[in-house]
Amino acid sequence: MTSDKHIFLKHIGIFILLVLSVPLMAQQKHALLIGISDYPQYKDSDASWGRIHGANDVQLLSPILSNQGFKVTSLTNKSATHSAIEKKLKKLIQSIQPGDIVYIQLSGHGQAVEDENEDEVDGWDEAFIPYDAKRCYKENVYRGENHLLDDELNSYLNAIRKNVGENGIVYVVIDACHAGASYRGNEIEDSVYIRGTDIGFSKSGKPYAPKIDKRGNIRISTENGMAPIVMLEACRSYEVNTEIKQNGQYYGPMSYYISRQLLTTTLSFDTKWIEEVRKGMDIDTRLVIQHMVTESSK
Numbered sequence: 001m002t003s004d005k006h007i008f009l010k011h012i013g014i015f016i017l018l019v020l021s022v023p024l025m026a027q028q029k030h031a032l033l034i035g036i037s038d039y040p041q042y043k044d045s046d047a048s049w050g051r052i053h054g055a056n057d058v059q060l061l062s063p064i065l066s067n068q069g070f071k072v073t074s075l076t077n078k079s080a081t082h083s084a085i086e087k088k089l090k091k092l093i094q095s096i097q098p099g100d101i102v103y104i105q106l107s108g109h110g111q112a113v114e115d116e117n118e119d120e121v122d123g124w125d126e127a128f129i130p131y132d133a134k135r136c137y138k139e140n141v142y143r144g145e146n147h148l149l150d151d152e153l154n155s156y157l158n159a160i161r162k163n164v165g166e167n168g169i170v171y172v173v174i175d176a177c178h179a180g181a182s183y184r185g186n187e188i189e190d191s192v193y194i195r196g197t198d199i200g201f202s203k204s205g206k207p208y209a210p211k212i213d214k215r216g217n218i219r220i221s222t223e224n225g226m227a228p229i230v231m232l233e234a235c236r237s238y239e240v241n242t243e244i245k246q247n248g249q250y251y252g253p254m255s256y257y258i259s260r261q262l263l264t265t266t267l268s269f270d271t272k273w274i275e276e277v278r279k280g281m282d283i284d285t286r287l288v289i290q291h292m293v294t295e296s297s298k
Helices: 003-026 055-069 084-097 152-162 252-264 274-282
Strands: 029-035 069-074 101-106 110-114 122-126 171-176 218-220 229-233 245-247 248-251 293-296
Touching: 029 055, 029 084, 055 069, 055 101, 055 218, 055 229, 055 248, 055 252, 084 152, 101 152, 152 252, 171 248, 171 252, 229 252, 229 274, 248 252, 252 274
Parallel strands: 029 069, 029 101, 101 171, 171 229, 218 293
Antiparallel strands: 110 122, 229 293, 245 248
């Protein structure tokens, strides 16, 4: 074999190795963290949401995910408006590639919203409350346009799953609730903070009556070519989500237990760590009135 031919074959071999390695090198990790603590207060107190500590969840998880190689984007408090959340979701859809790992978190208030397209068995949609969403319907004032409905979120999640593909995975954490009421406790902590309300958002004035669903694991349908998805929710639809106090700071309970797991577990396609989060919440005596729920296509 001549020297020139040997060099040529060597270069071809290197080229083939580089081509084969591209899918592994191209995989990226993306995190979108949304957390709201200080909702605006209106003259109409019925329209106002109480103070909670959703932004603390973002501060807790952002460095942990960054250390695991995630490109972290966050929206907190007044920056987490409905339109801003939409823009970040759309940008995420455009930036992801097949095989990527995506982590999305929503920490804030949640509310049940009267279903208008008749796709909910119990007649109620579920909604995350962005910074600029008011608490009650009022004709010619606020009609729910800034609530982030589950229907709307699901459309974005489906687009993300399609772009990531079967070789990727999508995690969605919702540390909010859509049933409950604020109250004071008799614990050592000064207050008990609840994320959500027992008042449904209704145009017709329909009273909120949640469906009692005690399943801890719910199956999500999938299509060919879609990435698997795992959704972690802090409580059942008819339960309250109680914040917990750790080292002088309040956090969403699921966010706190996720942070503990991710300090020792690299977020990947292995979802076994999620059951450790559930176990942590189950044995925490501050959380006896709520039960974590997972929805998964895996």
